[in-house]
Amino acid sequence: EDTLLSAMENAGKTDFDEATERKGLGTPATRASVIEHLISCGYVERKGRKLLATQDGMDLISVMPDYIKSPNLTADWENKLLQVEKGTIKAEAFMSEIRALVGQILMDCRNVSDMDRLCLKHFEEVGTCPICGNPVLIGSKSYFCSNQDCRFVIWKDLAFLHSMKKQVDDDMAAQLLTNGEVKVDKLYSAKKDKYFSAKLVMEIIDDKPEYSLEFPKRDKKGKKKKSKWE
Numbered sequence: 001e002d003t004l005l006s007a008m009e010n011a012g013k014t015d016f017d018e019a020t021e022r023k024g025l026g027t028p029a030t031r032a033s034v035i036e037h038l039i040s041c042g043y044v045e046r047k048g049r050k051l052l053a054t055q056d057g058m059d060l061i062s063v064m065p066d067y068i069k070s071p072n073l074t075a076d077w078e079n080k081l082l083q084v085e086k087g088t089i090k091a092e093a094f095m096s097e098i099r100a101l102v103g104q105i106l107m108d109c110r111n112v113s114d115m116d117r118l119c120l121k122h123f124e125e126v127g128t129c130p131i132c133g134n135p136v137l138i139g140s141k142s143y144f145c146s147n148q149d150c151r152f153v154i155w156k157d158l159a160f161l162h163s164m165k166k167q168v169d170d171d172m173a174a175q176l177l178t179n180g181e182v183k184v185d186k187l188y189s190a191k192k193d194k195y196f197s198a199k200l201v202m203e204i205i206d207d208k209p210e211y212s213l214e215f216p217k218r219d220k221k222g223k224k225k226k227s228k229w230e
Contacts, residue, residue: 004051005031042140056140065108126170127177130204136177143173151207160211161200164188176202181214 008031035051038044043057053061067073080097083089123137123146134147136154145152154176156168165188168176175182181201188195199214 004035008034054140065105068105126173130177130180130202130209131207136173138170138173143168143177152209154202154209158211161187163190172200176200187213 009028035044038057039046039051042054043060044051045054046052061069077098080089080094084091084094123139125135126138126143127136128134129136129145129147129150129152131152132145132147132150134145134150136143136152137146141156143154143156154168154173158166158168161167161184166184166186172182172184180203181199183197184200185197186195187198201212201214203210203212
């Protein structure tokens with residue numbers, strides 16, 4: 001990690017003007033948090049004392065335009081800010097360049113679909129998208145449709161189940177995609193302070209998955225009726 005922090009500090013240093021106060025990538029106060037953010041997003045992982053790029057991280061780098069990956073971009077911004085400070089260029093001119101760059105980045109992102117498909121090859125399929133019929137793939141934090149134009153996703157840390165202390169696993173996702181429902185055990189009820197079982201139901205409404213719980217019906221004596229999911 002110390003080696004990476006040093007590399008961030010010195011990245012592109014020769015491209016900065018001598019008068020530029022901040023050089024390298026980030027600042028002493030933000031470099032460590034940048035690394036932690038990359039880890040939390042699943043792009044980097046710790047193994048002992050080493051930091052290693054994950055498959056997701058390597059895929060991101062492979063489709064990212066070179067000019068975004070280059071420390072020259074940061075150097076150019078810092079140099080331009082120095083010129084703004086000196087009055088050599090106007091702040092609005094600098095902001096105009098930033099807006100143009102953002103537009104270029106968005107345009108380039110739309111054009112990486114072919115490369116993106118290549119990067120998706122290592123993901124395992126878990127089922128079929130109920131919206132567009134394309135394969136749903138297993139990601140680090142979600143089950144997502146392989147069709148770039150489709151927004152379907154099942155989050156592993158599903159908000160609907162968060163208070164019940166349950167996360168979606170591969171088997172649950174597969175059953176939701178196949179049957180639209182799955183029996184879930186060990187759901188937690190904070191109100192009753194105990195665990196229970198129920199059927200998690202997924203419905204597609206306005207091209208988005210909506211979730212609900214269903215419980216076994218009871219007869220007039222209050223006993224559970226047998227159901228196929230018990």
